[in-house]
Amino acid sequence: MKEDKRPILVFGATGRQGGAVAEALLKARWPVRAIVRDIAAPKSVALRQAGAELVEGSFADLDTFRAGMDSAHGVFSVLPANLSETEEVRIGCGIADLAAESGVAHLVYSSGASSGDTPTGIARFDAKPRIEAHIRWLPVTATIIRPMIFMDMLINPAFGLSEGRYTFFLRPDQSMQLIAVEDIGKFVAAIFADGIRFSGRTIKIASDTVTGRQLGEIFSEAAGRPVIYSRFADEVLAANSDLGQLAAILDNGPLADHVDLAAMREINPEIISFRAWLATQRHQAFDALIGSDRTSHSA
Template sequence: MSTKPIVVFGATGKVGSKVAKTLLSQGHSVRLVARDAARLQPFAEQGAVVIPALFSDTDRLNKALAGADVVLTMIPSNHLAPDFIGEQRQAADSQVAAIRASGIKNVLNLSSAGAHVPEGNGILQALAEMEVKLNELPRLNVLHLRPSYYLENAFYSLSLIKQKGINGLPIDGDRAFPMIATQDVAAVIAEKLVHFNVIGKAVLPLLGPRDYSLREFTTGLGTAIGRPDLPYVRFTPEDTKAGILASGGSERFADLYVELMVATDRGLLNFERRTPETTTPTTLSEFAERVFAPAYQAS
């Protein structure tokens, strides 16, 4: 076990928090970086070094990397931001600048399926750009992880399912693509951080156990909550945008989200090749029963 610290940016996120929990349970030296240090207090009590920092604060990020062996980078998503991509680009540029200044040699970058194209991928655009920016740094070893559609995106449908008795997106219900649980993403990240062995630049897609259509996805969620006949409704892009705006999302975010949904309907998330290494274990039914159903009942 290396005595050098492992740094986790975005440690309060749905993936980063799980990574932090795993690393601490294994006894590793961990530095956790996030805007809200109070939310990291439970990890501090377990021995983590907590560093409050905004993603725009290059100096703080640089200090967090001092003497570290490897860092997990990521870009937060703020659906309220009027300039969604601009805010994400700033977060990416600050992290890249901190990495360059610190001299750290190993980076595990949490990207996304769909980041293989530079445009037309909506809210994933800045992730694609960050891959390029990291790849341009000489003498830096980088592993870009590209997980597909998170099963946890089902949480965004909780009120729709409860209030309207339907689930829906602006995508053909028979369109199938890989779906993955964040616990599986976090498990891979923790393992790769501890045993980082990339020389140069590399990409690892993470695709869950198999592809699911959105009708299968909806049926799986419905079955877990006692509503196996829960219908899937294909929304129009216009209705989707209106719903995002009504919930407080910015117009720029709404436009980019719809762009991603249209691209997904055309096969954007079906690009990556499935192999044993890109396949992860948690199934839709396991997620729906263990994670979604309790959240639904508590909502």
């Protein structure tokens, strides 16, 4: 990387996505400015020690981000998952407006693979296409990424791993695509490195494809004992609107779409499979659910 590269301003830098992006950019020798709420917090201090410049800012006052965008090459925008739909739209559009006003060369917005033309009825999903539409209207070079389902989200007590089973939304032979959060950072670093190629594009990104049956097999292998896979019963999905909506999105909605993993590897040659991720990346969360007698397996 040339030494005269201008910095990338990274939102959510102490969180999962933003942290992965900051790490990947620093590894690629981009100067990173990290938006943080508290510069004295341990994660903020770790970012500074890794080489990032810290910028203190608050979503309550978007104007605090203006100085961070001064002379920046790019902005990576990702928002917390706990915002209301109204707040998410306000903040997401406001960050994009500031990027356009500041004249940054490239805005990368992390949306979601559930985004589409038809509302899902789930607020955290339906805010994102509204932000996407606003970004496309602005005079700024932008790339929108839509990460598929996070691998981390599958390691959830609600799905029954502690009981030797895994109950999820997929039928046994139905497939879905997943992404490792670490891979999001690598995709974003590749996008900033080749802005002309990715200018104006909206890209779904994924690391692996798995079926329901394969989930049972992978969990069994990682646990060292059988984990029985099943789909939520139809009556359970019918009785719980949130579960039913998620199943519908996987059955016939945006999450039913699959991206070409070969094309993903062209952008990020290091994409990681769910089997490899489970074996090497998230031992503690998985071990806590399946017990201490886990047998280690290599990917």
